[in-house]
Amino acid sequence: MKTLVIAEHDNGVLKPETSKTINAAAKLGFPIDVLIAGENLGVLSEEVALINGVASVLVADNAVYAHQLAESMADLVLSLADSYSHIVVSATTTGKNFMPRVAALLDVAQISEIIDVVDAETFKRPIYAGNAIATVKSLDSKKVITVRASSFDLQTEQASAPIKAVNTVSDSALSSFVSDEQTKSERPELTAATVVISGGRGMQNGENFSLLHGIADKLGAAIGASRAAVDAGFVPNDMQVGQTGKIVAPNLYIAVGISGAIQHLAGMKDSKVIVAINKDPDAPIFQVADYGLVADLFDVLPQLEQAL
Amino acid sequence: MKVLVPIKRVIDYNVKARVKSDKTDVDLTNVKMAMNPFCEIAIEEAIRLKEAGTASEVIAVTIGPKASQEQLRTALALGADKAIHIETDEKLESLHIAKLLAKIVEQEAPELVILGKQSIDSDNNQTGQMLAALTKRGQGTFASKVEVVDGKVNVTREVDGGLQTVALSLPAIVTTDLRLNEPRYASLPNIMKAKRKPLEVIAADTLGVDLTARVQLISVEEPAKRTAGIIVEDVAQLVEKLKTEAKVI
Numbered sequence: 001m002k003t004l005v006i007a008e009h010d011n012g013v014l015k016p017e018t019s020k021t022i023n024a025a026a027k028l029g030f031p032i033d034v035l036i037a038g039e040n041l042g043v044l045s046e047e048v049a050l051i052n053g054v055a056s057v058l059v060a061d062n063a064v065y066a067h068q069l070a071e072s073m074a075d076l077v078l079s080l081a082d083s084y085s086h087i088v089v090s091a092t093t094t095g096k097n098f099m100p101r102v103a104a105l106l107d108v109a110q111i112s113e114i115i116d117v118v119d120a121e122t123f124k125r126p127i128y129a130g131n132a133i134a135t136v137k138s139l140d141s142k143k144v145i146t147v148r149a150s151s152f153d154l155q156t157e158q159a160s161a162p163i164k165a166v167n168t169v170s171d172s173a174l175s176s177f178v179s180d181e182q183t184k185s186e187r188p189e190l191t192a193a194t195v196v197i198s199g200g201r202g203m204q205n206g207e208n209f210s211l212l213h214g215i216a217d218k219l220g221a222a223i224g225a226s227r228a229a230v231d232a233g234f235v236p237n238d239m240q241v242g243q244t245g246k247i248v249a250p251n252l253y254i255a256v257g258i259s260g261a262i263q264h265l266a267g268m269k270d271s272k273v274i275v276a277i278n279k280d281p282d283a284p285i286f287q288v289a290d291y292g293l294v295a296d297l298f299d300v301l302p303q304l305e306q307a308l
Numbered sequence: 309m310k311v312l313v314p315i316k317r318v319i320d321y322n323v324k325a326r327v328k329s330d331k332t333d334v335d336l337t338n339v340k341m342a343m344n345p346f347c348e349i350a351i352e353e354a355i356r357l358k359e360a361g362t363a364s365e366v367i368a369v370t371i372g373p374k375a376s377q378e379q380l381r382t383a384l385a386l387g388a389d390k391a392i393h394i395e396t397d398e399k400l401e402s403l404h405i406a407k408l409l410a411k412i413v414e415q416e417a418p419e420l421v422i423l424g425k426q427s428i429d430s431d432n433n434q435t436g437q438m439l440a441a442l443t444k445r446g447q448g449t450f451a452s453k454v455e456v457v458d459g460k461v462n463v464t465r466e467v468d469g470g471l472q473t474v475a476l477s478l479p480a481i482v483t484t485d486l487r488l489n490e491p492r493y494a495s496l497p498n499i500m501k502a503k504r505k506p507l508e509v510i511a512a513d514t515l516g517v518d519l520t521a522r523v524q525l526i527s528v529e530e531p532a533k534r535t536a537g538i539i540v541e542d543v544a545q546l547v548e549k550l551k552t553e554a555k556v557i
Binding site: 010011067069070071074092093094096097098099100101102103104105107108109110111112113122125126127128129130131132133134135136137138139140172173174175176177178179180181182183191195219227230231236237238243244246251252262263269272273274275281286287288289290291292293294295300303304307308 | 319321324325327334401402403406425426428429430431432433434435436437438439440441442444445446447448449450452462465466467468469470471472473474475476477480485486487521522523524525526527528529530531534536537538539540542543544546547549550554556557
């Protein structure tokens with residue numbers, strides 16, 4: 001029994017989800033190899049080798065994997081699958097994209113977005129937008145799993161594990177990369193931030209999101225948004241917190257002008273402390289908030305920035 | 309070209325799911341059901357491709373109990389040309405669904421299959437990718453833009469850092485994200501017309517797919533409850549509480 005974890009990285013930066021996913025995989029109790037696929041992976045593979053619990057790092061360094069397209073990634077993982085009983089990746093858009101393809105090619109079911117490991121074949125995962133937690137047992141010989149990284153802590157460091165090259169090259173004719181459009185931000189990444197401040201429909205327009213900037217700077221916070229704010233075009237979609245956006249679990253989550261629809265709560269209700277600022281005292285967000293302030297956000301936000 | 313759109317009947321997205329007292333599953337008796345929101349977007353996109361002259365025929369397909377035909381009729385009222393109901397009362401997993409859909413893909417040979425990215429009940433986000441693997445087609449998941457050009461389909465995908473565009477050779481599989489389009493409403497005349505459109509029923513067990521469970525549902529529980537905290541008077545009190553009581557800033 002051995003576990004293969006596929007590392008999550010982006011533009012030369014190792015994502016914190018990798019370390020959290022390795023922590024989740026460690027709970028299975030088997031030796032862990034980590035596969036990292038992409039281009040120019042020298043420094044990144046050394047970083048992976050330092051994560052506690054990693055037995056060895058497998059590096060597939062080739063231009064073919066530069067954008068981690070599902071078709072090539074699935075073939076690559078499949079070529080290594082024989083040696084492993086568990087194949088695990090974080091439930092980021094990259095992991096969600098290629099992993100079910102791997103599962104189908106192996107003819108096994110996938111267990112999506114686990115939040116807890118009960119034993120090597122039994123897992124807990126949220127269903128119905130987090131309104132229920134299912135405990136499921138995989139009956140397949142091989143377990144293919146995606147992990148909700150926000151439910152696990154970062155792994156500690158260890159002495160460097162050995163690094164091996166993987167020379168499989170799978171260049172699929174089925175798809176090709178055309179372009180990327182990255183959203184630039186100086187702030188911490190949403191899923192990794194310890195403080196998140198999010199705006200909703202109550203912000204009224206995109207310009208008003210600047211009211212959150214000063215507060216975010218003082219708290220070292222990432223800025224998020226509800227689906228309503230994204231759908232109204234106030235902010236780009238990669239800021240969306242919710243069932244269909246990003247799942248966050250920071251120490252402090254400040255919801256500003258957000259009513260608290262099921263779909264939004266599914267993305268943030270595991271935050272340690274929740275603060276809600278809303279002028280509607282009946283907004284459902286107050287039912288989950290540790291501290292609520294019933295007030296007009298346009299009065300309160302400048303005061304909050306001053307007070308910090 | 310022919311477009312196939314698999315859809316799913318699920319709990320209405322406004323309804324808060326309740327767990328059964330014996331913890332065996334979520335209670336769906338007398339709960340309002342509807343078409344999965346991501347599937348509505350998939351249907352809308354297929355209809356738009358037809359209106360643009362790109363698609364010649366739109367086929368909606370669903371897998372589930374007899375009641376799922378309501379959602380197929382909705383799809384027909386929105387503009388699908390015909391519907392296929394794969395009837396089963398079994399609770400199927402994504403892999404089973406993907407295998408059954410692969411049979412329909414084989415039978416109908418659509419150049420494009422558009423699915424929702426996930427259903428809002430099981431939240432798996434698997435079926436489209438699995439279908440792509442089983443039919444050996446390229447996949448464009450989480451699509452916010454779909455353009456068919458010169459035997460290829462360009463799909464702009466919503467990814468964690470922003471957007472990514474990929475080109476897929478046809479035939480291909482696409483799964484929809486919320487921002488792909490704004491689904492239309494069915495008009496009453498179209499709902500009436502939909503009653504006369506063809507709806508083929510196929511029993512799931514005649515398709516030669518092994519539907520043995522791969523995942524055992526052991527229990528379903530309510531998540532840990534968060535309780536309402538306190539309402540503070542003003543910003544000064546809020547900051548004071550966060551500093552001294554919650555100690556998070």
